[in-house]
Amino acid sequence: KNEVEQSPQNLTAQEGEFITINCSYSVGISALHWLQQHPGGGIVSLFMLSSGKKKHGRLIATINIQEKHSSLHITASHPRDSAVYICAALNNNNDMRFGAGTRLTVKP
Amino acid sequence: GAVVSQHPSRVICKSGTSVKIECRSLDFQATTMFWYRQFPKQSLMLMATSNEGSKATYEQGVEKDKFLINHASLTLSTLTVTSAHPEDSSFYICSARTARDIQYFGAGTRLSVL
Numbered sequence: 627k628n629e630v631e632q633s634p635q636n637l638t639a640q641e642g643e644f645i646t647i648n649c650s651y652s653v654g655i656s657a658l659h660w661l662q663q664h665p666g667g668g669i670v671s672l673f674m675l676s677s678g679k680k681k682h683g684r685l686i687a688t689i690n691i692q693e694k695h696s697s698l699h700i701t702a703s704h705p706r707d708s709a710v711y712i713c714a715a716l717n718n719n720n721d722m723r724f725g726a727g728t729r730l731t732v733k734p
Numbered sequence: 735g736a737v738v739s740q741h742p743s744r745v746i747c748k749s750g751t752s753v754k755i756e757c758r759s760l761d762f763q764a765t766t767m768f769w770y771r772q773f774p775k776q777s778l779m780l781m782a783t784s785n786e787g788s789k790a791t792y793e794q795g796v797e798k799d800k801f802l803i804n805h806a807s808l809t810l811s812t813l814t815v816t817s818a819h820p821e822d823s824s825f826y827i828c829s830a831r832t833a834r835d836i837q838y839f840g841a842g843t844r845l846s847v848l
Contacts, residue, residue, distance in 0.1 A: 661839060667772075667825045668743065668841040712777065716837065722768070722829070724777040 632725035645700040649713030659714040740840030757828030763808035764830035772825040
């Protein structure tokens, strides 16, 4: 079993929909990252969380340390949000563990 | 905020040539830098970890003579793919970690070996 599990693997939404991507981890962590990978491959760091909630524009990331779960939400989704979203957890050994990614397609 | 610059973003080369990829931390000193490789539709896989001034630590199965890593300073690490072959075609990503264990990612380099 992977230390970091993401769901869903693939997600298709209509423009304007509210989107949630989930990430569960099975080990103790010191921080969790959400990354966005564009179709061309380029990676953008969206959030780094160790507790609570962060918001940036239409993106919101939350983490529940007790439940070992994090969610990435996108409000008012747009086709330009289409990308692969990757959850990455920094475990207590300072090793980064990556989820398999969620491929999001937002249709106009 | 802190930024990691990776260059080039895309490179196409002939088989047998060597390719150098640079990773720079722009406004912080990176105590540790990481190099990842990503195959199509797969997640990132750690290749090696490097600390400034010391030899890189390679993950099992990664050829150190094939993938040369030089962490010349606290803001620069380079990955050289030596005598590249088509099977080395992949997406390579660097990441830099601060002294406070905050990790930032480069945008990645797509290598295509003809």
